[in-house]
Amino acid sequence: MALRKLVAGNWKMNGSLAALSELAGIVEAAQARPDVDVAICPPATLIAPAVAAQPGLAIGGQDCHANASGAHTGCVSVTLLKEAGASCVIVGHSERRADQHETDAEVQAKAQAAIAGGLKAIVCVGETEAQRDAGQAVAIVEGQLDGSAPREGTGETLVVAYEPVWAIGTGRTPTVGDVAEMHAAIRAKLVALLGAEGAKVRILYGGSVKASNAAELLSVPDVDGALVGGASLKAVDFGPIIAAA
Numbered sequence: 001m002a003l004r005k006l007v008a009g010n011w012k013m014n015g016s017l018a019a020l021s022e023l024a025g026i027v028e029a030a031q032a033r034p035d036v037d038v039a040i041c042p043p044a045t046l047i048a049p050a051v052a053a054q055p056g057l058a059i060g061g062q063d064c065h066a067n068a069s070g071a072h073t074g075c076v077s078v079t080l081l082k083e084a085g086a087s088c089v090i091v092g093h094s095e096r097r098a099d100q101h102e103t104d105a106e107v108q109a110k111a112q113a114a115i116a117g118g119l120k121a122i123v124c125v126g127e128t129e130a131q132r133d134a135g136q137a138v139a140i141v142e143g144q145l146d147g148s149a150p151r152e153g154t155g156e157t158l159v160v161a162y163e164p165v166w167a168i169g170t171g172r173t174p175t176v177g178d179v180a181e182m183h184a185a186i187r188a189k190l191v192a193l194l195g196a197e198g199a200k201v202r203i204l205y206g207g208s209v210k211a212s213n214a215a216e217l218l219s220v221p222d223v224d225g226a227l228v229g230g231a232s233l234k235a236v237d238f239g240p241i242i243a244a245a
């Protein structure tokens with residue numbers, strides 16, 4: 001089944017108020033492809049100004065807490081993200097799984113909170129290089145989905161992003177064959193976990209997506225879009241990826 005493609009940008013801890021001027025060019029590229037969904041996930045402090053600058057562009061968070069409020073210094077809740085104007089949130093990015101030691105269970109709780117609070121949850125999974133070299137990539141990702149995919153997720157509320165850790169920010173990407181194998185395995189797992197809705201959940205590829213490789217990666221079966229880091233910071237880089245979707 002061909003799903004509507006989603007191209008999402010993850011600005012990570014990059015950008016600034018001044019960098020929001022890039023959004024105008026991104027909106028232009030998005031308007032040229034009304035058949036593609038486009039979202040930008042800037043740092044939390046830039047969500048509200050981004051929404052104010054480009055009310056027509058979907059803006060998302062990069063993480064959320066599983067709780068609605070409370071004594072969690074430095075964290076941001078789904079309600080706060082929504083109030084700022086976010087419509088989606090990335091959870092379980094490998095940088096957070098590594099740096100903040102987030103577990104599958106925590107990622108699942110965050111995704112559940114996001115969905116319950118009305119945000120689309122983009123759940124990230126992906127193997128390390130050592131795990132791929134050991135032939136464990138598919139098993140690792142299936143295990144991450146077992147542990148972190150919210151079972152109430154639907155094609156509307158849940159997106160999965162496959163991001164091999166070794167491909168993030170490195171300029172290296174898996175072969176088209178490896179991407180196809182992994183996305184087929186993720187699709188089968190989602191259907192096993194979510195039933196018919198699992199066939200409607202979009203599966204993004206992420207990790208060193210750029211203008212020169214986007215068309216090839218996005219043409220792989222069950223690649224329903226891209227999660228883009230470095231190449232989402234500038235409209236001149238991100239626009240062609242939207243065009244390639």
Ligand code: PGA
Nearest residue numbers: 168169207208228229230
């Ligand atoms: P990259 O990052 O495109 O810079 O490799 C992708 C991501 O971490 O989402």
